Amino acid sequence: MSTPSEPDPAPELEIVHLLRATTVELGLHSARFAQRHGMHPTDVRALIALMDARRAGEELSAGRLGAVLGLNSAGTTALVDRLEREGLVRRVRGARDRRRVVVEVEERAVQLGWASFGPLIERSVELLRGYDEHQRSAIRDFLRGVREAAAGGE
Structure with a gap:
């Protein structure tokens, strides 16, 4: 609650609450997409990260993708294997460093x-x-x- 010397926080809180509601709706939209295509929510997050990297002209190794998603090595390997089997990503040699394997979105x-x-x-x-x-x-x-x-x- 605000005191007489503090401005009323209601206009700011209204925006914060709208942002929260928007976040919930976006999460539900993403969950429907995942369910419709037989994916886990983390699969969708991985595809978004890979598309963002592609748009930015960046390459993501599996390790970097896992770090972005908060996954350990085994979880990242399982994720990339699953998405690769579905024809959604591929492992390729890096354009900048051919020794490096990167994950690209199909x-x-x-x-x-x-x-x-x-x-x-x-x-x-x-x-x-x-x-x-x-x-x-x-x-x-x-x-x-x-x-x-x-x-x-x-």
Whole structure:
């Protein structure tokens, strides 16, 4: 509860609660995608990480993918093996260092993801086009800050 000298936190809390509700809805959307395609939620997280790396022009080794997902070596191997059997990823030699084996997302996974998440992405882009660059910058800063706070644990 705020005191007379403190501003009312309600407007900020409303945004925080909307962010939480959005996070829940996005999680449910992802869970439906996983269930529809016989995947574990971690499989979906792995595919997202691999697609993000691809978009950024980065290569992910299995070890780095496991670290991103918080998996141990055995869990990461099982995950990559499972996704490879499903034709969603492949192990290849690194482009920068041919001695290194990296995991790449297959086009089939991109198509599956786009079929499910594409309309949501398109709607989000449409909404963002309604904001000017200053507003988008504020949204970007806010989301980065929340992401960093969440990644920090506790």
